């Protein structure tokens with residue numbers, strides 16, 4: 004038996020009838036963009052996250068790009084302003100900053116939590132710093148009281164990258180509602196995943212919401228009247244309908260992810276492997292990351308034993324060729340580099356069966 008890292012087919016299978024009915028209802032409606040399915044999903048998701056607005060868009064990268072772009076159109080951000088971002092994130096977080104002619108200032112993470120090290124943020128603040136892009140990486144909440152106070156003290160915006168943490172809580176409030184605005188990705192493999200690319204922006208800010216909605220629709224303010232030079236980044240009706248179905252099961256699925264993570268943490272016993280920290284900080288375990296000095300050997304061993312794993316991510320952003328023109332290219336980020344050198348993600352999702360979980364534990368223990 005081969006255990007895939009993630010079988011989207013098995014997950015879709017769990018809700019196939021409901022998903023088929025939702026897609027069919029869009030087909031039958033004859034209305035495929037900006038219709039009732041969008042309206043419904045946006046309402047359900049903003050209520051779920053706990054914000055005044057949700058604006059559907061084409062993907063998670065666009066969601067973040069649209070937020071920064073809107074702050075520029077509103078005159079709040081300007082070319083060259085600095086945005087603090089964790090050095091160990093998926094490239095999209097950083098692309099959203101640099102795409103807008105803003106400067107990404109990389110801050111090292113904490114090795115235990117994989118989240119931005121809040122004790123290292125203040126030393127990176129300059130007179131040009133205007134925002135912190137918080138990434139709830141791997142599904143763990145990265146927001147802290149300390150970050151809230153730093154943002155307040157230095158008058159910084161907090162933008163959340165909630166691509167990996169739908170449903171995660173910070174003191175009874177959902178990630179995606181903690182800062183000024185948040186970008187969400189519904190890439191198929193995410194905890195809340197669509198049938199293709201999809202994303203959204205959540206915020207309580209009236210002006211930002213209006214600006215993001217306009218920018219995502221060519222910059223239109225009323226039909227064929229264009230206030231901004233916008234882009235086309237909309238959520239299609241089929242995916243909105245699919246997301247409404249899957250949103251109903253998100254909490255249950257996140258609970259199952261947490262349960263599997265606890266089982267792994269209780270039963271994996273191998274001193275070559277460092278397990279992720281489980282403490283009072285909420286974590287919806289989009290990814291279950293372990294660290295291992297012999298990561299490649301471990302991955303090969305697991306594959307030979309029919310367990311497929313993934314590395315999130317093999318090359319750190321500051322070592323990517325696309326950023327060879329910035330000052331931090333090949334900079335000194337030892338913790339980030341260690342994570343990228345040692346991280347391996349074990350399969351963890353709602354379609355894993357008990358015997359598969361047991362087999363993964365047994366195999367990891369025998370490495």
Ligand SMILES: Cc1ncc(COP(=O)(O)O)c(C=O)c1O
Pocket residue numbers: 062063064065092093095096138164166167187188189190200201202
């Ligand atoms: C942390 C993070 N930010 C942003 C994105 C971008 O989302 P998308 O793939 O929907 O553009 C992703 C996922 O791919 C991600 O993991």
